[in-house]
Amino acid sequence: MTLPAATRKDGRAADQLRRIEFERGFTRYAEGSVLVSFGDTRVLCNATVEEGVPPFMKGEGRGWVTAEYAMLPRATHSRSPRESTRGKVGGRTHEIQRLIGRALRAVIDLEALGERTIKLDCDVIQADGGTRTASITGAYVALADAVRGLLAKGLIAASPIKEGVAAVSVGIVDGQPALDLNYDEDFRASVDMNFVVTASGRFVEVQGTAEEEPFSGEELDALRDLALSGCRELSALQRLALED
Amino acid sequence: MTLPAATRKDGRAADQLRRIEFERGFTRYAEGSVLVSFGDTRVLCNATVEEGVPPFMKGEGRGWVTAEYAMLPRATHSRSPRESTRGKVGGRTHEIQRLIGRALRAVIDLEALGERTIKLDCDVIQADGGTRTASITGAYVALADAVRGLLAKGLIAASPIKEGVAAVSVGIVDGQPALDLNYDEDFRASVDMNFVVTASGRFVEVQGTAEEEPFSGEELDALRDLALSGCRELSALQRLALED
Amino acid sequence: MTLPAATRKDGRAADQLRRIEFERGFTRYAEGSVLVSFGDTRVLCNATVEEGVPPFMKGEGRGWVTAEYAMLPRATHSRSPRESTRGKVGGRTHEIQRLIGRALRAVIDLEALGERTIKLDCDVIQADGGTRTASITGAYVALADAVRGLLAKGLIAASPIKEGVAAVSVGIVDGQPALDLNYDEDFRASVDMNFVVTASGRFVEVQGTAEEEPFSGEELDALRDLALSGCRELSALQRLALED
């Protein structure tokens, strides 16, 4: 399947990411604080280091990495009610925060972390598609900053990070595979996939959903290739951001 | 990647399903009622037809298909507390019931269904791995029975079912790809994937998670092939069950 | 008050139980697992043994027996929403599960049980009246199986069961006393009572409600006699089931 020349509404090529930015140190108190932008999607990723682990893990000498995800009420075109006001966390939120946690744990050596917990809070300030992939990609950078703090304080001797991790969405839009969908593309996509990929190009998570029409093996292959190339680029940008 | 000869604890070949059974008409009142077994995993799938659709869809002339999923407290080795007692539905439950609903909607022509809702209640009586894939596979049969009832009563003129749908889990267990994991295999798997596939062999959902080690493109391909062959077999068994 | 010849819609005599069945070992993991049927009413009663007691009883050397009750959403003619989804357990559920717990504790020597808890989960698969009496009657059999397991493992030296316990509903239907009401009779009954009676014919619980008209002492006596004879028969059937 060959990719067509640019036909995307925002002028991007099929295999082109939106403008990616990482603003480290966005807030003062968190051990890692990154405002990540995937185009108009902006997520504040704060890493908190806490001594100790959840009760079910106590005494095993291993650490834990977990995540919470939320949208500010007016991150979207029309306002959505707060989950605190509705008194419960919705299914979509649960799904996303479990995904972020799994993605980050896949690249962390929990034993090397020691009995401490790193919590990643991903709060969506503005949503234009791909909030979960931006969250994972930004949270990795916040996590890396938190780990540097632990190393600087001598609390751990070596970094527990095995390699980097990034995530990107892909989909079939107007019959064509496309990388890093914005809200408008995501809405029109007949297939929507999210890939979480390590810096070494291996898969951590693969999630694909046929929104309208089931998809073929050939389409699956094309989307996978797009995602791999997108994640390679995101990994490079993460490294760059962490060098500043 | 060639599959090894049988080394699975329960004697199955790598590409062999557990014993699959569909007991239709398990309860009296539901419009479709199927007790599905994937080996020791048993799920009661009841389909309820209700006139009308959720408020946000009213007046659009389209129907809706949705699902709820739960485990009986003692479906598992040790008892787990009821979600009703804890006062909220957990993240894993949300994730699974959203998946079941999407899987079934992918093969239903909602306009042909008319402004009515079909609810699939999937209650796990006994859990030995693969409860979500058994739920989807059994719920399809219950849904088909409910649709037959609508046809028999003349409420709809033609079946809104576009084709069948089934689901199966695959994973890398002890370094080898394997089909339809039981609890013990699922627990030991380094990669765990669920595929939802239509009777015509196209993908509705692809979900893969690296539990320990990220996985390669070659492994992804091997798991996909196993899942396609497993779902082909499940589709045939569904057809057989519906012929009785 | 003499009982009339059979005028019940389903052909039963006034003092006749529905077909009673106990299917032991219905699921694999529970320490006791019984699918009990009172006609079309079917309840899965699972007994779970857990070491330890609730905090308020710790260190007193006594055990605890408790119960939870729920209906599957489509146990009834029309679907009822899950209590987990509504976020709270309703008043009727509370009332029934407290009743089941009290009924079973009445025949258990909690000191002989030791500091462990037996939980009875009664999940109604299909409801046609009398779900609470079927639950008590089936739960006793599951409890007896769980106690046998404790004895077999040598965890207790002697059975803490003092005697058997069973329960049955009675009511005034179409002006006549009747035993073991099905849903249709229960709906039409002007008086509705539930009796929990030990194998030795003594009362554990007596609950009667005038649905329409208050009832006289004579009617109360007639209903009591019916219930005593029904429970005598149920006790015999429980013994038989436990001999298999």
Place this chain on the structure above:
Amino acid sequence: MTLPAATRKDGRAADQLRRIEFERGFTRYAEGSVLVSFGDTRVLCNATVEEGVPPFMKGEGRGWVTAEYAMLPRATHSRSPRESTRGKVGGRTHEIQRLIGRALRAVIDLEALGERTIKLDCDVIQADGGTRTASITGAYVALADAVRGLLAKGLIAASPIKEGVAAVSVGIVDGQPALDLNYDEDFRASVDMNFVVTASGRFVEVQGTAEEEPFSGEELDALRDLALSGCRELSALQRLALED
């Protein structure tokens, strides 16, 4: 079974009620407001008349009577947490408020009431046993006052009250049947029953629980007789209170 001469700690005969008082008009705004005392048990029973009925009854031309029950946190010897703070209404509360509602509906002609709702709020100010029976007995008086208001305003032409209703507890204490148990007796009772009886001496509710030992038919008869005589006296006191 003959009743023994007074051996009760508070000097009462076995068939003697505690001091009963009804203070009508205890608060200003409720359509009926009665502070009822059964000895040291004091319950404020407020009746509220609201036009309209719950949605499931609309358009049927019938009214509704319902009740809510609560204890002030320090009604008891040691403080119990508020149900509002715990975020849910407990099982015992549900059970009691359903009982109060059923008891009052049994003596009301709902059609004669018209499409309006009378809510009885029973708030326990001080608890010394028998709060549910005091609630029913006091709520009837508040209800009667609310009905008088409706008649006075010409909203209904005739009283929908068919007859009075009262309730009392009985039990086997120290091996002897006793009427109207206080907290200390209730705590020590081996059998505990509540009877709701109309002014004409017919039964609305019978609830008996063996706390320790199952009880015999002879004991049941003795308790029933005690309750009938106690309720006869309570009915007379209600009439007197309503004449003031």
Place this chain on the structure above:
Amino acid sequence: MTLPAATRKDGRAADQLRRIEFERGFTRYAEGSVLVSFGDTRVLCNATVEEGVPPFMKGEGRGWVTAEYAMLPRATHSRSPRESTRGKVGGRTHEIQRLIGRALRAVIDLEALGERTIKLDCDVIQADGGTRTASITGAYVALADAVRGLLAKGLIAASPIKEGVAAVSVGIVDGQPALDLNYDEDFRASVDMNFVVTASGRFVEVQGTAEEEPFSGEELDALRDLALSGCRELSALQRLALED
């Protein structure tokens, strides 16, 4: 700003309190129990002494004083639903109970109290404006009674009460400052303030809200003076009540 001659509907002068009453020992079990009346506003204030403090204060050698506030459903002209039924405590309730707690802690030496907690339950029996100020004023008297009990039992050597505290509402009604507003005045007030003042005339809390029109510094001064004089009178009445 001079106060006008009596123009208030109920005949009071601008600086005149309603009839104030304290009925000590209103219930039997609480360590302090006061039914306070500010005219038709009646609040039952019960003090409970519990050994121990909340977890976050353990081991610091200091005590804690806290409050809960609620209205009976029919304390008001029309019935309001219970917060227990709605499953959560509303914002207004939270605000008031936090205020009561702070007010009382301001006059208590928490170290002298030792590691024990005094809880003040303020339950509004009848509401005619000023329920929060009546609650504080009555709760102080209940607290004083509870402290006397601790002294009498020798659990503390000296009273931890530094001085008395009382509270009153003031407002601009019909353009004129007025003291101790009833519901009707409160409803019409353009400015509504609550002052919590110690027996020595110092401020613990000042809360003012412009309901309609923002208010000037001159108005603020006039309201403050009214409140100071009202609280002086309330302090004297508290002392009197505690002398009985």
Place this chain on the structure above:
Amino acid sequence: MTLPAATRKDGRAADQLRRIEFERGFTRYAEGSVLVSFGDTRVLCNATVEEGVPPFMKGEGRGWVTAEYAMLPRATHSRSPRESTRGKVGGRTHEIQRLIGRALRAVIDLEALGERTIKLDCDVIQADGGTRTASITGAYVALADAVRGLLAKGLIAASPIKEGVAAVSVGIVDGQPALDLNYDEDFRASVDMNFVVTASGRFVEVQGTAEEEPFSGEELDALRDLALSGCRELSALQRLALED
């Protein structure tokens, strides 16, 4: 009471505000979006305009202005759990969002607004004291932007804003009155007040709490004067920000 020369830790004079900034248009979708900074306290204030009003106001021809307030989990030195996860909105949050709503409604002519609702979401990104006063001050600017949008679209003919409104905290720190407390000062303050003041210098809200010691009338006067001067300056800065 004369103010001392600069002794504040951060070098500010007693009557000096922190650095105040308004970043308008911080997000794209909200009708008004302002990131306000009071030193290190940063709050994102988003205004949403929705047609219609809450049910209890329908058909009265008046609009509504309301607010919600929340802190991101890591806005503070140590992470605080999300209110959505805890399943309820805490007392402090309720108190603050009610305050913000009242403050803004005081300067809005609700009739001129028409039957529409403006919701102000105040989400604290970083907290260093004074989050509620920063929220009110920033929310006013977001509200003004939203009103401009309504005017620009011709949905309203004239601005419903009667005048500006701002808020500031004051307190007695180390025995000295001080303006606009940061977290460290707030923590040490013996008295803590918040004033909400209109652009014309009149009071909308006055809230003062003695944290340790009750305070005198003289201190109250000194704090009021500081607050008036601080709010005058804030009003000028709001006007400037809105001119850009």
